[in-house]
Amino acid sequence: MPEKKSNSNRKTGLEWKAAAWAARHPGFSLGVPALGYAGMTAPEVTAAAAGTGLAAAIAWGRAHPDTFDRIALPHLRNLRRRWLSATYTGPGWRRNMREAGLVREHPSTAELLVPRILRLRSYSSAVETVWVKILKGQTVKHWMDAAEVLAACFNAERVTVEKVAPTKLALVVQRREPFTYTIPAPAIPASVEEVDLSAVHFGFDEFGREWTEDVSDKHILIAGATGSGKNSVLWAPLFTLAPMIAEGSVRLWLCDPKQVELNVAAPIAHRYASGEEASAEVVSEFLENQQATQAKLQESGLRKFTPSPETPLNILIVDELGAVLAYASDRVRMARNRQGMALVGSQGRATGHLMWGAVQEPTKDTVPVRDLFTLRVCLRVTAAIHPEMVLGDGARTRGALADEIANVPETAGIGFKVAERTRTPVRVRAAYATDEDLKALVKYVLDERAEDEEQGGSHLRLVA
Numbered sequence: 001m002p003e004k005k006s007n008s009n010r011k012t013g014l015e016w017k018a019a020a021w022a023a024r025h026p027g028f029s030l031g032v033p034a035l036g037y038a039g040m041t042a043p044e045v046t047a048a049a050a051g052t053g054l055a056a057a058i059a060w061g062r063a064h065p066d067t068f069d070r071i072a073l074p075h076l077r078n079l080r081r082r083w084l085s086a087t088y089t090g091p092g093w094r095r096n097m098r099e100a101g102l103v104r105e106h107p108s109t110a111e112l113l114v115p116r117i118l119r120l121r122s123y124s125s126a127v128e129t130v131w132v133k134i135l136k137g138q139t140v141k142h143w144m145d146a147a148e149v150l151a152a153c154f155n156a157e158r159v160t161v162e163k164v165a166p167t168k169l170a171l172v173v174q175r176r177e178p179f180t181y182t183i184p185a186p187a188i189p190a191s192v193e194e195v196d197l198s199a200v201h202f203g204f205d206e207f208g209r210e211w212t213e214d215v216s217d218k219h220i221l222i223a224g225a226t227g228s229g230k231n232s233v234l235w236a237p238l239f240t241l242a243p244m245i246a247e248g249s250v251r252l253w254l255c256d257p258k259q260v261e262l263n264v265a266a267p268i269a270h271r272y273a274s275g276e277e278a279s280a281e282v283v284s285e286f287l288e289n290q291q292a293t294q295a296k297l298q299e300s301g302l303r304k305f306t307p308s309p310e311t312p313l314n315i316l317i318v319d320e321l322g323a324v325l326a327y328a329s330d331r332v333r334m335a336r337n338r339q340g341m342a343l344v345g346s347q348g349r350a351t352g353h354l355m356w357g358a359v360q361e362p363t364k365d366t367v368p369v370r371d372l373f374t375l376r377v378c379l380r381v382t383a384a385i386h387p388e389m390v391l392g393d394g395a396r397t398r399g400a401l402a403d404e405i406a407n408v409p410e411t412a413g414i415g416f417k418v419a420e421r422t423r424t425p426v427r428v429r430a431a432y433a434t435d436e437d438l439k440a441l442v443k444y445v446l447d448e449r450a451e452d453e454e455q456g457g458s459h460l461r462l463v464a
């Protein structure tokens, strides 16, 4: 749509432009003069207040990095990126828009029309999202065509354009790849007492922090295209859990419909099934076990269970959910699997029956029980809609560009999860267990069990 031709060829006065800018940025237009006034009338008090504020922020950051990084750091990053970097402040932004061919001259006044930044959120040091009001006559296609030039202008690795309203776009600006190295397999804790189910090690996040999860009551879904590293996310937590697996307080029920991936763990599994038919049997046996435990808990009047060899935490691990829930050749068996996993997903947490599953195509048709998974990880996927399907609405706009992860071996195990409290996507990388690591894990569990048997069952809890 062409710009409406005005009757006057005079531009809007600068004072009105300034007033409009001030109205759009009340923080600046009220805060800066107030600070200036305070500085002039009471310089000592203002300096002392500023110094105290700064010292408090530093003390907070050092004393409690977790809450500081979660609450304060995103705001500081927003401020820095929006107002202290040449990319988005007035002249820099205008220059970038001009380079990308996204400005236009007003037909009557010859004034340069520049798309306006509405909001910027720097969700992490690696990604920021910039909401932009586009010019009349521009479409999302103009911006998509300019994405590569924008990335170069912003000094970013990638810029992705998302339409949020007819005249509003979100630019997701990915600055850099935080993971340029493979994360080694986690260490096995020295004893059962050292296993903390609420902080099981999976890998690292983009901030360099350990990626841990409370696995005591989580159903875990891992989505990713072939070769994206789904198995590494399934294997990594087993290292932390190894002493409990050896003791029997964590029991693995493995379904390996593809008959290759989980095979190495068969000797330490409580149940192992390869192929479709056997997998279906394991799913139904798992459900029976869950129902029997429910009945036992009811009988004994207990509402909560604590994992022990007598009341173990049971984990059903399905290497390819699609093969069990969607593509199985026998329809009756498939329907039973779906019903079984729906019951595990909805009732299993109370009895310590959890399911972990990997899937290539995270659609509802393939994983009808998708919403029952309480921890979801999205690795490299093949469609822009997949991150939203796995991580929830708006996840991609907030930076979960899992479909943009390059399809190369160096990116395997890299993906996104959603931070529980803020719902912000966090880039993570799973630790990678080599074949030798997996063999060592299996050997550890078997050796511990053998030693325990020799010592009449007392060894595992006493080992230092």
Ligand SMILES: Nc1ncnc2c1ncn2[C@@H]1O[C@H](COP(=O)(O)OP(=O)(O)OP(=O)(O)O)[C@@H](O)[C@H]1O
Pocket: 182, 183, 224, 225, 226, 227, 228, 229, 230, 231, 232, 261, 360, 409, 412, 413, 414, 429, 430, 431, 432
């Ligand atoms: N976390 C990781 N870190 C580094 N490299 C990894 C990681 N996970 C996997 N890889 C590498 O990527 C390759 C493919 O991984 P993997 O087979 O687990 O992918 P997948 O998603 O399970 O694929 P498929 O669906 O075909 O089974 C591995 O052989 C390994 O070399």
